[in-house]
Amino acid sequence: MRFYTIATLAAAPLALAGTLAFAQANEPRAPDGRAYLAQPLVTDLYVADPSAHVFNGRIYVYPSHDVDAGIPDDDLGNQYAMHDYRVLSMDRPGGPVTVHPVAIDVKQIPWASKQTWAPDAAYKNGTYYLYMPARDKAGVFRIGVATSTSPTGPFKAEPTPISGSFSIDPAVFSDSDGQSYMYFGGIWGGQLQRWATGRFDATAGDTDLRQDDKPALAPKVARMSADMKQFAEPSRDVQIVDEAGNPILGGDHERRFFEASWLFKRGGKYYFTYSTGDTHFLNYAIGDSPYGPFRYTGHIMSPVQGWTTHHSIIQFSDRWWLFYHDTQLSNKNHLRSAKMTEMFFNADGTIRQLDPFKK
Template sequence: MRIGLVSLAALGLALGACQNQAEVDTMAAAGGDAVSPDGRSYLSQPLTSEIYTADPSGHVFDGKLYIYASHDIDAGIPDDDLGNQYAMRDYRILRMDRPGGPVTVGPVALDVKDVPWASQQMWAPDAAYKDGTYYLYFPARDKTKDKNGVGAFRIGVATSKSPMGPFVPEPNYIEGSFSIDPSVFTDDDGTSYMYFGGIWGGQLQRWNNGVYDPQGSDTDLMQDDQPAISGKVARLSPDMKSFAEPVRDALIVDEAGNPVLGGDHDRRFFEAAWVFKRDGKYYFTYSTGDTHYLNYAIGDSPYGPFTYKGHILEPVQGWTSHHSIVEWNGKWYLLYHDTQLSGKNHLRNVKMTELTFNPDGTIPTISPFTN
């Protein structure tokens, strides 16, 4: 394991505190610019410049923060609306022993070539722990062929006795799983739930009552005046490798209890579901995709419905926005990504900043820039 060149030095840098010249020089030497192309200063700096990382899922195990992230690579594929340029093939895991400490970049934790059912595109993963075993959940295309000659996205699981891996995959994907962006929330009673799904390249619009249409639309959802396509949720079996029930909608509603409509791109679900619990309330957080917000909604059950509350993070540099939220050493943190190091949508870098709450449980909106 190696130490990344940029590692949240003194955490004040990552939390948007005053940057001194030495810190700015360190970032410049590592390949990142001190300011964005339009002249704004970044709130946070990349956790590492050793590799490109994205879609961070943070978990605290034995007091240390482990970040399960996508490993971005440049496959030479032009940008398109289906995300073919995001051609990731493996996972690397980041570890921080203390806030503000150095970031360890682990070796390959799982490679697509070692997954029997998968063909390509190892997108945003997540992890969980139970009874001495660590579980890595990941989406990838299977080996079927659709109208574009590529497979359907499914969700797999792999296991390890170490939080850094390597992980050994199950021979097949989770039965009944589909689409992308799995995240696993474990409630106070030990019950775990998987949230998943994404529209456009994530293929949710191709699924109807659990049936996949290989000839279906990829971007034309035709739902502007209809309830938006929901992210999905299913309770996991005790073995953490299968669904214990049929998949349900994780419905987002407005303050009047009406479903958010598909045409409401500032509020509707696109991808990147992440759930956490605070003061007895369930926070369903997600990305709006083409409007580039990270949003949150609050419910009284892990199944929802979840009432829309607002934006967590304003648009970052780059097309995608994806995140996780974790409590660590008595504080809450938002993990997210942008394209500071590369300036390219498909080559991203993970960042971290403190998250705060208002007395009523709402979340003040964060800007990824300081000016």
């Protein structure tokens, strides 16, 4: 048995306070002095656009793998020169993170030339599917699929991209009735503005359509075929509307879609979530069907450190988790770090807005 004197007991709170103060003083901080809400999942490589899923009770994260190719920043995203995919996994939130070997490299994707950007994954009937945007041999972004019997790969790519696919940021949602849907698209470097007429137009501009008083460019959705390798129908617009049911306009940069579609279902409602890009918010809109329309509801997260963020949302053990990225480790827009934090809902189903920095 250990005995303490009164003097020792009196000093204990002071010692604890000193320890906490030391920890807070040495906590990693942003250049402006703010403390981060969460820390990177891994620190020995740069990963971004984390697409998280729960397979067989384990969390798997499918990010893009950032590399430094020495390319200056531009609006087309040429500095994002990713060329392969690495899968992360953990048995629980906050648990040790395993970085798995290369799942697939762009050299193993027959139709692709470069820039393997933000992926997504799905599982059906013993097969894992990895959905990959990349530039084809003509420099046009398409979306392809690769398969594996393991959630971490290696994955084998189909010889051609998905017919009718274009642009970037695939996100596949599987509903309770067994139907699956792909949401995709991104403006600026994601080329969505070049498909406004239904056909690729290289002269359509490098950013958006610059039609601020007209409906914003819309992300796309298509139901997947039974084998999860093709669209079962032509893609259609995902309508994001305001409180009155009118389309969000192109000039409404704090609410309009930019990239990073993600859909989840909660309480019988469909939550379409996305990034606003140049205003740096993560937003959400709620609908009654996987096709929408989705009523704009609010921000999920305030701007992170870095140019923008790209996210995913999962439920694990009755708690909800947001995965996102920032530039904490590099302070460079093209070298990002994936993070995760718990998110919360209000009684009416709305999401409590998160701040990526501690108050």
